[in-house]
Amino acid sequence: MKKSRNIFFRIIKLVLIIPVLLLSAGCWDYQDINRRTISIAFGVDKVDGIYQYSTEVAKLTSDEGQAQGSIQIPKGYIVISEGENLESAKIDYSYKIPLDDFTGGVRIALFGENFAREGIEAYVNRLDNIYGYRKTTAMAVSRETPCELLQTKIKNDISTGFYMYDMIISLSKIGHTLYRNLGDVLKYIAMKEVGFLLPYIGKEGDNIVYLGLAVIKNSSLVDILEGEDAKGVLYLLSERKPLFSEAIPTPGNKNLLSFRVYAKKKKINTEYKDNRVVINVDVSLNADLEYEYYFNPITKKDVKNFEHAISNRVENMIKNSILKSQKEYECDIFQFARHFQIQHPKIYEKIEWTKEYPEAQINVSVNTKINSLGFLDPNVKTKF
């Protein structure tokens, strides 16, 4: 009798507790997803002395007149807000959105060129201290104003913000650009003595395209690296194996051979000799033959020559970009400082890296090994 009463009380307790738990879950912080303004991408720029925010916001409701029952893909729309300083631009933004701002979904933050030249540090610090922003938000510099860029109609992605983010990620996977996020940028700024690089994108015709790398020194934009210079940097800096096709001419320019080249190993050794920083950069490359322009036999000697030619070409690219960073920018965009600090922590404390770097002796050596010539046999004997 007593036992059955106990069970009875237990059931009553459960029945009382469960609804209370379920109902109290959303007492204060519950908010439905369509009661929020979800921003996907945003950009800042300075246009005629006024700060301009452009934010791409996910549109969760369907357009009027859209046929019912059709598949609904969330698209974005743009909110543009302006102000004399960053704070008033932000306030202007909050006046223009109807619902609570949710920043946890932001994929990419763009800096207009004008703004980047002035300096991004203050803004990056602002993002750091606003809890909503993820440290994995990608960062890029845009040639056009972010407002113009974000208004581009994209055909093959959900929204412009996603498109730019996906573009940077997929290009960085094959080593053609560097993916740098808020956390990375904060890390470089905290190191003070080094510069860094951000992807540089722009609009060409109706398309958003990747243009090169923006060089940031003392957290302001100083130059854009394009073409061969950018390649040299990427061979050194890209975390994934950078992969480029290099067409190498045969002696006498009779034929061209296209090779897929990737950096297998990068070794950076530093020394401090005679009051001068010495940095030895060793890069070992691997190359695979993609195809020959015209089908010709390849001898072992040719292979050696090609290896040499590839090494020379890449070495020059790297050397040029390092020289540019030393003489033109006077800024360590390769973060050699970190390697020096690891290898000589005590000397690093004494010297002033920003003064030492432009004068440093940097030796670059590149070794290439051609791994495969593909499955076509170039040395085939044509008797018949």
Add this chain to the structure above:
Amino acid sequence: MKGNKYEILTNRQIALIVLSTTIGYGILILPKNAAENAGTAAWVAVALSTIYAFFVTYMFTYLGHVHPNMTMPDYSQMLVGKFLTFVFLIIYALNHFVFFTLLIRSVSEHISQTVLVRTPRAVIIFVFLLVAFYAVSKKLRVVALICEFYGVSIYIGLVIICILLFTQGNLNNIRPLLGTYDIKSYLKASLTLSIPFSGMETLFAVPIDKANGKKVFKYTSTAIFLVGFLYILIVESCISVRGINMIIHYKDALIEVVRSVDVVQLEFLRRLDGLFIVIWIMAVFTTVVMYFHNTVFFLSKCFNRISYNIIAIIVTIASFCLSLLPLTPSDIEKALNYTAYFNVITIIFIPLILIILTKVKKHEKK
């Protein structure tokens, strides 16, 4: 003394009480404190602190071991008399009370800044205290069971998170492993880690039986070394992700670092913060429950006439009122640091006195 007065715990439970009480709020501030003074050699500082913690834990286990089936109030009465025991108990009860109230307060601060932005802080504190009170009212065995179950989950969860952080980190960030070989800085840094490593003093309310045998030493010291290992993992993984120059800026470095990675391979679990906050709250909960239990236990030993549960209710209300004082986060930090200084008395001074007296008594008997 009287026969089986206390519920007897297994060695595993005792070890997990040490482990889960030690791991708690401290893991947030650990990377900053260690890195600020020792740089990339932060792990050396943590290792040194682990060794100090090992000796202290050994002292507490020793006291429990030589007085089988007794807690601190019992053997202290034998050794130093009634009045001093009363003073000791009040000191411990006050220290523990202030400590766990401050913990609840700062945890609620973090929760209201991160996950529950609009929930009033009083509600968070109230719910936290209510659950803790329920556990404490069931006495030591239930508290030990919570520690046993939670301790394992917290440990495994945190190790997994650290490994995931390492996969996103860069080896260059944690080099040079020995910093600038400045031994003074290692020592200085190791002394700043007293909050993450405090927790073994709760063993004063845990009776160790004859049946536990000498193995109990092995268990408690393993627990402390496991904690040390986990702390090294935490510090190194944080530094490997964000680098030394960044870590030192953040007071809650661990949350910052966990929020700053995106483990793409995990698909829908790619953002680790949800997982981390759950584990961290569990970790703080075990710490709070154990300190809460000890406060109530010591007070009930001081005031024999009042029943355990009534004291528990009074402590809950007092703690709730104290945690609602309008303090700024920096005040709380200061207060936490003061309690850490005070720990010198509760963790080192009083147990040492008791050990010396135990030795003297033993000698007299011979």
